[in-house]
Amino acid sequence: MAALGPFLEILIGGLLAGVLYSLVALGFVLIFKASGVFNFAQGAMVLLAGLALVRSLDFLVARGFPYWAAVMLGILFAGLVMALSAWLIQRYVLGPLINQDGLTLFMSTIGATFILEGVAQMVFGSDVYPLRLFPTDAWFLGESIFPGGVLVNKLDVWGGLIAGALVAGLAVFFQVTKTGRALRAVADDHAAAQSVGIPISWIWFVVWLVAGLVALVAAMVWGTKLGVQFSITFLALKALPVLIIGGFTSVPGAIIGGLIVGAGEKLAEIYLGALIGGGIEYWFAYVLALGVLLVRPQGLFGERLIERI
Numbered sequence: 001m002a003a004l005g006p007f008l009e010i011l012i013g014g015l016l017a018g019v020l021y022s023l024v025a026l027g028f029v030l031i032f033k034a035s036g037v038f039n040f041a042q043g044a045m046v047l048l049a050g051l052a053l054v055r056s057l058d059f060l061v062a063r064g065f066p067y068w069a070a071v072m073l074g075i076l077f078a079g080l081v082m083a084l085s086a087w088l089i090q091r092y093v094l095g096p097l098i099n100q101d102g103l104t105l106f107m108s109t110i111g112a113t114f115i116l117e118g119v120a121q122m123v124f125g126s127d128v129y130p131l132r133l134f135p136t137d138a139w140f141l142g143e144s145i146f147p148g149g150v151l152v153n154k155l156d157v158w159g160g161l162i163a164g165a166l167v168a169g170l171a172v173f174f175q176v177t178k179t180g181r182a183l184r185a186v187a188d189d190h191a192a193a194q195s196v197g198i199p200i201s202w203i204w205f206v207v208w209l210v211a212g213l214v215a216l217v218a219a220m221v222w223g224t225k226l227g228v229q230f231s232i233t234f235l236a237l238k239a240l241p242v243l244i245i246g247g248f249t250s251v252p253g254a255i256i257g258g259l260i261v262g263a264g265e266k267l268a269e270i271y272l273g274a275l276i277g278g279g280i281e282y283w284f285a286y287v288l289a290l291g292v293l294l295v296r297p298q299g300l301f302g303e304r305l306i307e308r309i
Contacts, residue, residue: 009150010266016156018242018262019163020225023218025239025246025254026166027211032248033174034183034207036102037094040109043236044116045212048085050219050228051124053078054131071133075216082212085116090205098200117233126230131223134158159221163255166214170251173210183207241289247302256301261285 024046031039056077060070093108135158140149174180182198183206222232246257269281292299 009152010270011263012150012152013156014263014266015259016153016160016262017266018258018260019160019255020156020221020258021235021238021242021261022163022255022258023159023166023214023221024235025242025258026163026170026251027214027218028236028239028243029246029248029251029254030170030211030214031207033251035094035105035204037105037109038102038248039211040106040236041089041113041116042211042215042239043233044113044120045082045085045215046219046222046235047228047230047232048116048120049078049082049212049216050131050223050232051120051129052081053216053219054129054223054228055124057131058129075220078216078219079213082216083209086205086208086212089208090201094204094208095201113233117230121230128227128229129223130227131220133220134224136224155221155225162217162221163258166217167251167255170210174251179203179206238285241285243299244289245292245299247299250299250301253299253301257299261288264288 024042027042027045028039031037031042053074057070057074060073061067065073089112093112094105097105097108135154137154139152139154141152174183182203185198218235219228219232222235226232242254242257242261244257245260246253246255265281265284268284273280296302
């Protein structure tokens with residue numbers, strides 16, 4: 001029983017950390033599912049949203065606004081920044097490339113990444129800005145069962161609840177709403193969607209706007225955890241194995257993939273690190289992703305692609 005307590009603590013911590021990875025992966029899934037574009041700029045969108053939020057929050061607090069009001073106005077301002085970014089990307093990056101192949105669209109998002117990072121640094125600065133929107137202390141659970149109890153970080157729990165709400169909302173959006181069904185039609189075939197009267201420009205703006213709002217939510221959680229800083233852009237690389245494992249087209253798969261990655265890397269670091277050396281946490285997720293690619297290339301929950309020749 002004494003050994004079970006540390007194992008549960010590591011497992012729970014890993015699962016909750018994986019949910020935080022999923023918050024970033026959801027933005028990738030949303031855009032890929034709705035437009036067939038792998039959005040390399042998602043990490044930069046998280047950074048831009050976080051900087052817009054924390055800088056506006058500091059500005060309002062310094063001018064005497066109550067903290068709760070400053071937070072609400074800061075979130076509103078950051079949401080407007082993401083809406084403007086979505087419109088600019090659709091209008092000047094993706095709009096001229098409608099009906100182009102996937103590689104061309106992917107390369108355009110790489111260009112958008114550098115533009116967003118440059119604009120964010122020019123407008124908001126490049127320092128590390130602390131953000132405190134959620135509690136960062138911990139609970140000690142099960143102290144009567146396990147010696148010392150099981151430590152659970154409150155921020156990770158908040159992240160899990162937020163991710164669950166996002167998954168439920170996005171599932172309803174894609175399956176029930178007329179716009180969600182139009183998004184899936186555009187992803188299948190741009191030309192066919194245009195031929196039946198679906199306005200692709202508007203649809204792409206909507207999906208990039210929703211992905212921007214998801215990036216804002218991820219920035220709120222990760223900014224509280226790490227501070228808002230330029231290293232947040234590298235979350236895109238951390239989300240990649242989550243996407244490969246869960247599937248690029250599956251919203252629930254992003255959560256399941258995050259849970260697998262988070263728990264796997266934490267358990268591997270503790271129980272395998274002593275045998276093969278430290279640093280497993282940095283590469284273990286990519287090994288898991290490679291194994292999934294060899295067995296099921298579309299991911300555990302991804303849609304199998306069938307092409308007629």
